[in-house]
Amino acid sequence: MxxxxxxxxxxxxxxxxxxxxxxxxxxxxxxxxxxxxxxxTIQRLINSPLIQEIVVITQKKYQDLxxxxxxxxxxxxxxxxxxxxxxxxxxIALGVQFFHDVLHVKQDEKILVLxxxxxxxxxxxxxxxxxxxxxxxxxxxxxxxAKPSRPETGFGYLRxxxxxxxxxxxxxxxxxxxxDKALFYCNQKNYFWNCGMFFFSIQTFWKELSLYAPFIQSLxxxxxxxxxxxxxxxxxxxxxxxxxxxxxxxxxxxxxVQWSDVGSWDGVYEILEKCPEGNVKIGxxxxxxxxxxxxxxxxxxxxxxxxxxxxxxxxxxxxxxxxKGESQKIKALMDMRKEKSPSISxxxxxxxxxxxxxxxxxxxxxxxxxxxxxxxxxNSQFTLVKGSLKALEGTRSYSLQEKETFILADNxxxxxxxxxxxxxxxxxxxxxxxxxxxxxKLTKLQQVSQKSHVH
Numbered sequence: 001m002x003x004x005x006x007x008x009x010x011x012x013x014x015x016x017x018x019x020x021x022x023x024x025x026x027x028x029x030x031x032x033x034x035x036x037x038x039x040x041t042i043q044r045l046i047n048s049p050l051i052q053e054i055v056v057i058t059q060k061k062y063q064d065l066x067x068x069x070x071x072x073x074x075x076x077x078x079x080x081x082x083x084x085x086x087x088x089x090x091x092i093a094l095g096v097q098f099f100h101d102v103l104h105v106k107q108d109e110k111i112l113v114l115x116x117x118x119x120x121x122x123x124x125x126x127x128x129x130x131x132x133x134x135x136x137x138x139x140x141x142x143x144x145x146a147k148p149s150r151p152e153t154g155f156g157y158l159r160x161x162x163x164x165x166x167x168x169x170x171x172x173x174x175x176x177x178x179x180d181k182a183l184f185y186c187n188q189k190n191y192f193w194n195c196g197m198f199f200f201s202i203q204t205f206w207k208e209l210s211l212y213a214p215f216i217q218s219l220x221x222x223x224x225x226x227x228x229x230x231x232x233x234x235x236x237x238x239x240x241x242x243x244x245x246x247x248x249x250x251x252x253x254x255x256x257v258q259w260s261d262v263g264s265w266d267g268v269y270e271i272l273e274k275c276p277e278g279n280v281k282i283g284x285x286x287x288x289x290x291x292x293x294x295x296x297x298x299x300x301x302x303x304x305x306x307x308x309x310x311x312x313x314x315x316x317x318x319x320x321x322x323x324k325g326e327s328q329k330i331k332a333l334m335d336m337r338k339e340k341s342p343s344i345s346x347x348x349x350x351x352x353x354x355x356x357x358x359x360x361x362x363x364x365x366x367x368x369x370x371x372x373x374x375x376x377x378x379n380s381q382f383t384l385v386k387g388s389l390k391a392l393e394g395t396r397s398y399s400l401q402e403k404e405t406f407i408l409a410d411n412x413x414x415x416x417x418x419x420x421x422x423x424x425x426x427x428x429x430x431x432x433x434x435x436x437x438x439x440x441k442l443t444k445l446q447q448v449s450q451k452s453h454v455h
Contacts, residue, residue, distance in 0.1 A: 005095040008058040008116035017317035022347035026117035038116045083231040084375030089242035090234040101224035107203040119260045142199040145192025146259040151182035156194040167251035213242040265311045265327040269294040365426040367418040379431040380408045387424030390417045
């Protein structure tokens, strides 16, 4: 019996201007059936008779989008909300504990962990792969690899060794390589793309987690409710860094399907159908003597002539143009964009950079009515200058009125909820270094005084 955990809490802007912080790529569609990548992931699972329970773990800010995507399915799919974003190791640990404690999945039953935003084709081969892994009896962690079809610098790689039945020993996890190394890996039989999918029994997962990430395991061992309560204390670390790159109890299953993490516009070009000239065209587009290019416009009429091997993506949010093979540089562009634009918008509101130096960052934060912010972390002081808010720290909440201050110490996290009918405004002072002793004393005083405000 196999149960599936889908990781759908990630954000990111690698497909800017289509993907945004409040609408990441798992909620985008790249197919004629208009299903999002998350919906396609769930559909593949539903089509397998071997899959029983399905759980989607995500952030609170994406809950509405997930619920909308799930509404098309008749099969019940559980939604698990992370208290705050903490990367894949804590998310998987919380999900596994949910399976055991809430859904009553037994320790020896198997969990298939999948990202929500990958592209896999054709489906019939994927169903064959699920059938194959269901027959594995070894108490190991199984990861999945795809044979490289091009020298990709945006993926991690797996170096494999001896074959054992249908899997291979994983000898090394290789970080995202340079182009020269990617060319070398592409021509070797023992290097595979790391697909970020895993298969294990619950008991095997806890055993490996206790060996290589014991602090996360200790916060979960008292059960799901305890793990949920202590989630904000867990380190933000990926499952690869926490466990997979350290354990010796791991093997790789080679996927027989075509696979992409759709992590760049080059990746989008690879998976979409091309016209005879090698172009992918989406939107109102005309072109002359243009070849082997990705052309997307959801807003303006686009005309192109005499171009080859380019990527052009135009939305109301902005315009991205790149040579093919260069779209991974969008991360650097987004960092530069943040430096030039002091305001960053979110679904819950926005923040505006007022001042910054090597010691601190000063920001204005505006929160829309009936909205809750993402998590804030470590060494920050918030002063409410307009409206009223709730400060949410773990299972506790504190009421804030105008001119009151909330202090967030080291290794703490919190979010803010505006339950009023007007916008609320905070001024945040975030310290880059260890706060002064006076601030630490003030934090202790706050913890005493806020007991009377706890709900």
